[in-house]
Amino acid sequence: MSDRPARILVVGGGYVGMYTALRLQRLLKPGEAHVTVVSPDPYMTYQPFLPEAAAGLISPRHVVVPLRRVLNRCTVVAGDVMSVDHAARTAQVETLASREAGTGPAPVAYDQLVLCPGSVSRVLPVPGLAEHGIGFKSVEEAIGLRNHVLEQLDIASSTRDVAARQAALTFVFVGGGYAGVEALAELEDMARYACRYYHNIRPEEMKWTLVEASDRVLPEVGPQLGVYTVRELRRRGIDVRLETRLESCTDRVIALSDGARFSARTLVWTAGVRPHPVLAETGLPLDDRGRLTCTPSLRVDGVEDAWSAGDAAAVPDLTRPGELCPPNAQHAVRQARTLAANVAATLRGGTVKDYRHRYAGSVASLGLHKGVAHVYGRKLKGYPAWLMHRTYHLSRVPTVNRKARVAAEWTLAGLFKREIVSLGSLEKPRAEFELVAESVRRPERDER
Incomplete structure (x- = not known):
């Protein structure tokens, strides 16, 4: 046994990655192990708050948790794991610096691997989707969508073109899960409120459409509440189309499988996720959906020193024999605690425990x-x-810091009016500088 501290590599800084590293730095003694967390973003996004951030009820900075602040005993690397050679216990990591310098990925050695890169949006080959679709999985997308919706109200208010006005006031959301339903409901609420400040736009002129391929929305809350949700959305004038698919959105013209065709300048895609592509570059066993096959103890099946949980893992649900744990935040957070305890037990020669948690419900x-x-x-x-x-x-x-800030913002939002300003210019902070620079270069080119 080496005298050096064990090297634990945590791939991903989401629910599982952050909570596993946080638990490990509490369980492990100083000098017992060194934990490295590799994440594309140096923060964890609390995704259930994205709809409220998009609606302006919570500040974007309070939806994210800085990894370096909470993981003060870990090494946080902002970068991407490109591949894993588990036999050699090394991972190829591309950092922001190596990407800019063009030097390529560098090897990072480890003794224990916690592979939890999460998931990415599942984008289908729908014509026009790549050009016009907007995702809703990150805080950047949520705030970008908020700015976009408010900009559409500005466009509709200032144009005399009837067709352009109708397209600007048409908003389409594809996907009837949590992300789609909550994002649509919160943004429709915000836009309806914002209309009072536009003298020539009535809320009834806006067209909000939810497209879902299955026969119900929010399957996690059960059939009865799913039916209630559809009824509630339709009561608000939202067009809910079940058993309907998006067939194309070329040139911003929405074509649905039920034959409907209309123009829309806003298309939000929330139709599911898929495991992170890096899992295919690990050589570890995957199920038919591309997730790591895991045992109830959260160890990758048949592989020593490799662990996983959350969206990236197919974990047996011991409370429902024959089924797998659903890939949601509730299971991810609890799995992270068990995973960290099992990694620590393995380093000390102890016994690992199986993950078991009965699903509490959905909101x-x-x-x-x-x-x-x-x-x-x-x-x-x-x-x-x-x-x-x-x-x-x-x-x-x-x-506690985030809890206090979010509670304070909710309180202030209840006491004062909504802020409905669009800050889309923040997405291109150098636009004015580039415009001036181009105006300077143009006369020089003309002289030549």
């Missing part, structure tokens, strides 16, 4: 003071469900 927001919840067998609707949604997620957002 979803449908806009301000509206929601649905199915928790411990009890079904809630409207304001009680919305309050349950906020209470649950406030208790789960990491760090």
Whole structure:
């Protein structure tokens, strides 16, 4: 046994990655192991708050948790793991510096591998989707979508072209899961409120459409609350189209499988996720959906010193024999605790434990003071469900600092009016400088 500290490499800084590293730095003694976390972003995004960030109810900086602050005893590397050679116990890591310098990935050695890169958006080969679609998986996308929606109101308010106005006021969301339903509900709420400041736009002129390929929305909350959600959205004038697929969106013309065709300047794609592509570059066993095949102890099946959990892992659900744990935040956070304890036990020659957790239920927001919840067998609707949604997620957002800031923002939002300003120019901070630079270069070219 080497006298040097064990090297633990955590791939991914999401729910599983951050909570596993956080738990490890509490369980391990100083000098017992060195934990390195490799993540494309130096922060963890609390995704259940993305809809409220998009609606302006929470500041974007309070939706993310800086990894270097909470993982003060770990080494955080901003970069991507490109491949893994588990037989050699090395991973090829490309950092921001190596990418800019063009030097390529560098090897990082490890003794224990925690592979939890999460998932990426599942984009289907729909004509026009790559050109016009907007995702809703990161805080950048959420804030970009907020700016985009408000900009469409500005366009509609200032144009005399009827067709352009109708396209600007048409918003299409594809996917009836948590992300699609909550994002649509919160943004529709925000846009309806914003219309009071536009003298020539009435809320009834906006067309909001939810497209879902299956026969119901929010399957996690159960059929009854799913039906209620559809009824509630339709009562608000939202066009919910079940058993319908997006066939194309070329030139911003939406074509649906039910024959509908209309122009829209906003297309939000939330139709599912798929495992991170790096899993295919590890040589580790995968299931038919591309996830790592894991045992109940969260060890990669048949592989020593490799662990996984969350979206990237197919973990047997011991409370429901024959089924797998659903890839949601509730399981990810709890799996991370078990995973960290098992890694620590392995380093000390102890016994690992199986992950077992009975699903507590689901909560979803449908806009301000509206929601649905199915928790411990009890079904809630409207304001009680919305309050349950906020209470649950406030208790789960990491760090006391974030809890206090989010609670303060909710309080202020209840006391004062919404902020409806679009800050789309923040996405291109050098635009004015580049415009001036181009105006200087143009006369020089003309002289030549």
